[in-house]
Amino acid sequence: MPLLEPDRYFSRLSHVDIERDLLALGFRFVLLDIDNTILTRDTHEVPRDAGFWLAKARDAGITFCLVSNNWHEGVYQLANRLSLPIVAKAVKPLPPAFLRALGKIGATRAATVVIGDQLVTDVLGAHFLGMKAYLLAPLVEQDLPHTLLLRNFERLVMGERKPEGAGVPTACQPSEPADAAA
């Protein structure tokens, strides 16, 4: 089912290699999901490695727009805190919000990858518009009831496919020199 099949599948955001998995493939723009992608659903925190990865990617010239189905004040506050543009109440996988996000950051679809933790919102939405999609394993198990139902479906689609970077210590630790990935 190619529409629902992520182009890549990673265990964590920080396991996406900024040079190899983004820049070398021509991706200069990322449409980034929020809940359970960069913000934990349970404690509402941005994990340290995710925050560090974001900063590093922006330094490398990647432009981001947050795209979230969430409509609560918290997602706007997060966007503000990270100084990132946001399209909330997105109704992913439908195309309008993705198109609005592309417009906000002046991105072309070919130079953009969608990164998120859900097949039926992030991956399907990207593929509807012919964009590539990187699926992430959700940050935490906790999620909204309807999302948890969808997880069973995702397990069915993904089968035994293991995320890249599983079991590997998180990259982009603050102690790591900025040019360590080079």
Ligand SMILES: [Mg+2]
């Ligand atoms: Mg999500």
